[in-house]
Amino acid sequence: RACGAMVRDRVAGERARAGAERACGAMVRVGVLAIQGAVEEHVLALREVGAEAVEVRRPEHFDGLDAMILPGGESTTMAIVGERSGVFPRLRDFVAQGRPVWGTCAGMILLSDHAMNLKRGGQSLVGGMDTHVCRNFFGSQVQSFEGALSVPVLEGGSFSAVFIRAPAILRAGPSVEVLARVRAAPHRSA
Numbered sequence: 001r002a003c004g005a006m007v008r009d010r011v012a013g014e015r016a017r018a019g020a021e022r023a024c025g026a027m028v029r030v031g032v033l034a035i036q037g038a039v040e041e042h043v044l045a046l047r048e049v050g051a052e053a054v055e056v057r058r059p060e061h062f063d064g065l066d067a068m069i070l071p072g073g074e075s076t077t078m079a080i081v082g083e084r085s086g087v088f089p090r091l092r093d094f095v096a097q098g099r100p101v102w103g104t105c106a107g108m109i110l111l112s113d114h115a116m117n118l119k120r121g122g123q124s125l126v127g128g129m130d131t132h133v134c135r136n137f138f139g140s141q142v143q144s145f146e147g148a149l150s151v152p153v154l155e156g157g158s159f160s161a162v163f164i165r166a167p168a169i170l171r172a173g174p175s176v177e178v179l180a181r182v183r184a185a186p187h188r189s190a
Contacts, residue, residue: 031056031065033091035081037073037106059090067100070107070126072164075135078106079124088124095128109133109167116170117189130173137168139187149180 027050032042034055046053046069054061056068068091070078082088095101095111103111110125114132138145144164151159159180168186172178 027052028066029054029064031061031068033068033070033078033082033087033107035073035078035085035087037078038071038104042069042071056087057085059086061087062090062094065094065099067102068094070101070103070110072105072107075106075109076119076123078110082126083124088126091126092128095126101128103129105164105166108169109135112169113173115167130175131169132171133167133169134186135167136165136189137170137186138163138166138184139189141165143187147182149182151180153179 029052030046031054032039032046034057039055043053043055054065056062056065062068070091079088082091101111103109108129109115111127111129112125112131112133113127113129115123115125115135116132117135117137141164144162144166146160146162149159149161150157161180161182163182168182168184169178
């Protein structure tokens, strides 16, 4: 999980395990927020591991989902379209029910309870993850980089993370377990 999203909410984790136990023996249906961003990559990865991937573009697409993924992309665009289409209110309900939800990059921003460095006028957040994030913490596309992170919970203990206009979690609440850290100063635009 690159882009600063190496956290796990302990409460959500317990609910996710319970959901996985309910789904045992049946194909898991995972929704991918399909408004904008890295939708296809997530859909293909889910299918590769045997899950049924559902592209979520409308509120009724949540019916029967076991879990949800919010991909990387442009969080402001996702928020505007998500609110106008009615997807975000349904997504907030999904999160509030304790259903498993994973956010990468823009998805992590949207799941955060607090965000900074937002575009003028702000943007909607889905919330549900007790974190404070900073959009584009590492700078613009030109400042993107790749680096190895120490992640003890992974087999092998490390992960090659790519930071492309990546957000950073500046603060995590007590219900959030931090799985990896990167030391970096914010870009001057952050």
